[in-house]
Amino acid sequence: MNFGEAFLLFFSGALAHSFLIRILSIHTKGILYRSVLINCLGLLRYVSKHAEQHLLQVAEREETSVKIVLRYWQDMAILSLKNSTPNQIWKTLSISDWNQAMRLLSSFEHKGEDDEI
Numbered sequence: 001m002n003f004g005e006a007f008l009l010f011f012s013g014a015l016a017h018s019f020l021i022r023i024l025s026i027h028t029k030g031i032l033y034r035s036v037l038i039n040c041l042g043l044l045r046y047v048s049k050h051a052e053q054h055l056l057q058v059a060e061r062e063e064t065s066v067k068i069v070l071r072y073w074q075d076m077a078i079l080s081l082k083n084s085t086p087n088q089i090w091k092t093l094s095i096s097d098w099n100q101a102m103r104l105l106s107s108f109e110h111k112g113e114d115d116e117i
Contacts, residue, residue, distance in 0.1 A: 037081065037085060038105065041081075041101050042105060044081075048074060048077075071098075078101055
């Protein structure tokens with residue numbers, strides 16, 4: 001393969017990549033980051049609910065301790081997401097604690113339900 005063929009293959013791949021990005025409407029990293037963060041919040045909520053159920057079944061007498069540990073885990077999960085996300089993207093979500101994150105997630109779920117109707 002000579003230089004001209006290699007350049008043609010590279011250029012056609014770059015064009016195909018940019019065309020596909022435009023078709024799928026993910027032309028900015030911000031949109032992709034936001035959708036990934038929303039999905040992460042959904043997973044964290046799922047894990048939180050199930051962890052609370054299982055911990056309360058195992059330690060019925062320690063309900064207050066379980067709630068404290070779970071609250072600490074939730075705060076650490078939000079801080080971990082914040083530290084792994086670029087500041088500009090995190091500021092667009094305006095999340096500061098677990099309750100705000102769950103409200104944001106609920107609003108996205110309700111918006112999705114309204115779009116399906």
